[in-house]
Amino acid sequence: SWTTEAIIEDQIARVREQVGDDTVLLGLSGGVDSSVVAALLHQAIGDQLLCIFVDTGLLRYREGDEVMAIFAEHLGVRVERVNARDQFMDALAGVSDPEEKRKIIGREFIRVFEAAAKRHQEASWLAQGTIYPDVIESAGAKTGKAKVIKSHHNVGGLPEDMNLKLVEPLRELFKDEVRRIGVELGLPAELVMRHPFPGPGLGVRILGEVRPEYVEPLQKADHIFISELRQAGLYDKVSQAFAVFLPVKSVGVVGDARRYEYVIALRAVETIDFMTARWAYLDHEFLDHVARRIINEITGVSRVVYDISGKPPATIEWE
Numbered sequence: 001s002w003t004t005e006a007i008i009e010d011q012i013a014r015v016r017e018q019v020g021d022d023t024v025l026l027g028l029s030g031g032v033d034s035s036v037v038a039a040l041l042h043q044a045i046g047d048q049l050l051c052i053f054v055d056t057g058l059l060r061y062r063e064g065d066e067v068m069a070i071f072a073e074h075l076g077v078r079v080e081r082v083n084a085r086d087q088f089m090d091a092l093a094g095v096s097d098p099e100e101k102r103k104i105i106g107r108e109f110i111r112v113f114e115a116a117a118k119r120h121q122e123a124s125w126l127a128q129g130t131i132y133p134d135v136i137e138s139a140g141a142k143t144g145k146a147k148v149i150k151s152h153h154n155v156g157g158l159p160e161d162m163n164l165k166l167v168e169p170l171r172e173l174f175k176d177e178v179r180r181i182g183v184e185l186g187l188p189a190e191l192v193m194r195h196p197f198p199g200p201g202l203g204v205r206i207l208g209e210v211r212p213e214y215v216e217p218l219q220k221a222d223h224i225f226i227s228e229l230r231q232a233g234l235y236d237k238v239s240q241a242f243a244v245f246l247p248v249k250s251v252g253v254v255g256d257a258r259r260y261e262y263v264i265a266l267r268a269v270e271t272i273d274f275m276t277a278r279w280a281y282l283d284h285e286f287l288d289h290v291a292r293r294i295i296n297e298i299t300g301v302s303r304v305v306y307d308i309s310g311k312p313p314a315t316i317e318w319e
């Protein structure tokens with residue numbers, strides 16, 4: 001069987017052969033797959049790689065800065081950060097249907113990426129973080145949600161007139177191999193071992209209409225939950241964990257004052273394949289500590305609840 005180093009060497013040789021002296025564009029999302037492609041292509045072709053990082057404003061707490069720190073500053077990869085937050089917020093204003101929100105986010109993402117490709121006519125290749133399970137998944141057309149995931153992440157959803165040739169160095173690899181390659185190429189373990197994060201990001205973790213003022217409280221709550229999980233050594237024991245913003249006001253008291261503020265739901269699940277999942281039996285003291293921190297540190301939140309629904313019938317995400 002292939003060692004990690006051998007896979008890397010083989011892919012580097014293949015990519016060099018494939019693209020020659022051409023420039024390659026890559027949509028870097030901060031997720032595991034596109035990050036590993038970035039690190040691999042950087043090794044293979046250096047500055048011929050140009051990453052486009054679209055900051056949708058719907059990413060995790062300080063994620064945009066982290067991506068730039070890891071790739072641009074630390075690894076020396078060429079990354080163009082596009083701050084498209086206002087564009088996404090404007091497009092989402094007044095929309096509350098989850099599938100409609102997914103469509104809009106996918107569409108705006110393509111628009112931003114297409115504009116970046118137009119600015120970089122020198123690029124003739126598009127790199128993608130397609131991995132083997134994606135290849136199988138798109139072969140057997142699946143549920144509506146799977147299709148949406150595909151249209152967001154695969155070139156099938158990108159306009160054909162972009163006229164870019166595809167380079168997909170992870171196409172034959174499974175997730176665990178991709179992770180090992182990432183570590184070997186010097187990506188931080190925290191990034192490589194990260195829980196999955198949906199393409200539409202916090203757009204589907206703010207229930208209903210996405211308003212700009214909901215984003216920061218959600219990012220902060222999620223960050224508190226995730227960092228406490230890490231600190232307690234629980235992060236790698238659960239398969240996925242996150243916070244959800246419920247635009248519902250409930251009554252609370254602080255001192256003598258009555259507060260009427262929003263609700264944060266915490267979700268943590270254990271699963272093998274994400275098709276079925278059970279809620280994680282997190283320690284009550286731990287949950288108590290996280291809930292207190294969220295309520296004390298985040299203005300606008302006065303109540304925290306823990307989701308005890310299994311999948312099925314509940315999905316992992318709330319939308």
Ligand code: XMP
Pocket residue numbers: 102145148149152196197198199200240274311314315316317318319
């Ligand atoms: P559900 O909510 O369907 O989630 O139980 C199963 C897994 O898929 C992720 N997920 C998404 N990923 N685009 C994505 O890229 C999406 O629209 C999407 N919806 C759900 C979810 O985070 C979980 O890991």
